[in-house]
Amino acid sequence: QGNLRRQYQPNEEQSHFLASIGFAFLEDDIIALGAFERESKRAAALKDVSGNPEREAIGVFYLRLKADGSMLSQFYRFNQIPNIDKVLAREDLLRLRQLQSRGKAVEQTEISFQFLKPEILNHTGQLIFAAEAFQPQYRIESRIDYDFYGRPIPYTYTIFEGYNFFNTLIVSFDKTGDINWVNGFRMEDLLTFQLENHVRISKSGNELLTALFHKGSLQSKLFHADGRAASELEKLKVDMKFPNDRLLDEHFGRIYPWYDSYYLLAGNQKISNNRLRIENPRSAFFLQKIVFE
Numbered sequence: 001q002g003n004l005r006r007q008y009q010p011n012e013e014q015s016h017f018l019a020s021i022g023f024a025f026l027e028d029d030i031i032a033l034g035a036f037e038r039e040s041k042r043a044a045a046l047k048d049v050s051g052n053p054e055r056e057a058i059g060v061f062y063l064r065l066k067a068d069g070s071m072l073s074q075f076y077r078f079n080q081i082p083n084i085d086k087v088l089a090r091e092d093l094l095r096l097r098q099l100q101s102r103g104k105a106v107e108q109t110e111i112s113f114q115f116l117k118p119e120i121l122n123h124t125g126q127l128i129f130a131a132e133a134f135q136p137q138y139r140i141e142s143r144i145d146y147d148f149y150g151r152p153i154p155y156t157y158t159i160f161e162g163y164n165f166f167n168t169l170i171v172s173f174d175k176t177g178d179i180n181w182v183n184g185f186r187m188e189d190l191l192t193f194q195l196e197n198h199v200r201i202s203k204s205g206n207e208l209l210t211a212l213f214h215k216g217s218l219q220s221k222l223f224h225a226d227g228r229a230a231s232e233l234e235k236l237k238v239d240m241k242f243p244n245d246r247l248l249d250e251h252f253g254r255i256y257p258w259y260d261s262y263y264l265l266a267g268n269q270k271i272s273n274n275r276l277r278i279e280n281p282r283s284a285f286f287l288q289k290i291v292f293e
Helices: 090-101
Strands: 017-026 029-037 057-065 071-077 119-121 126-146 151-173 181-192 200-202 209-214 215-222 234-237 246-259 262-272 282-291
Touching: 017 057, 017 119, 029 126, 057 119, 057 151, 071 234, 119 200, 126 181, 126 200, 181 209, 181 215, 200 246, 209 262
Parallel strands: none
Antiparallel strands: 017 029, 029 057, 057 071, 119 126, 126 151, 151 181, 200 209, 209 215, 209 246, 215 234, 246 262, 262 282
């Protein structure tokens, strides 16, 4: 009926600002897992995601809202998390290693990411936080125009190519908010103009399955309950309807958990087939059932 049952009010002054958040339930308590931004005097907004460094998250948090009205919170900056280099972008990892070689403390080096809304999963007594990291990608182009007298005038400009999703940060928390382990699911050649989640995490027995479907290719990886990789990154081309079908373009290709080990693939594809006399190329909305064994 919309009646207020609980209300939580932090006593301390706010020193962390929200970047993204997800919720789960544990026993009678509410669990909030998310990422926080750089400390600032302004309120954090959940819109206008851009390439501005001030919009980047610098850490993750665990917040447990207990049934008795009390709260438990833990905050972790990325440069304090062990093995964070597994999910660093190549240029960030290079910069971090350069600082190490110069004798500077890594803990003093700020590491930041841009994240979408995280997925939260209660798995084998752990709370799994998974968030896709991305960065805007640009290219530089130059051209030369000529004025009235034939003198060359050079122009240089940048062109936005899309959002490059490069990795999924996976962090396991225990019931008190301590970090059990951290790992990552690397994404390759995923450049898109849509800011949407692509990776799905789900239970596969006692293991954690991460999966991604993009441009006709299914990528997946299994993790043990302790965070160790249970398999290598597997890539599989998904069969199309006809043997000579060739994928030209794809939009909104996604994987969705269904039940048990079954999943659904869906999206819109533009397909070419030289053996077909009509409807070549053709556009198709597809829905396909798959199973992980």
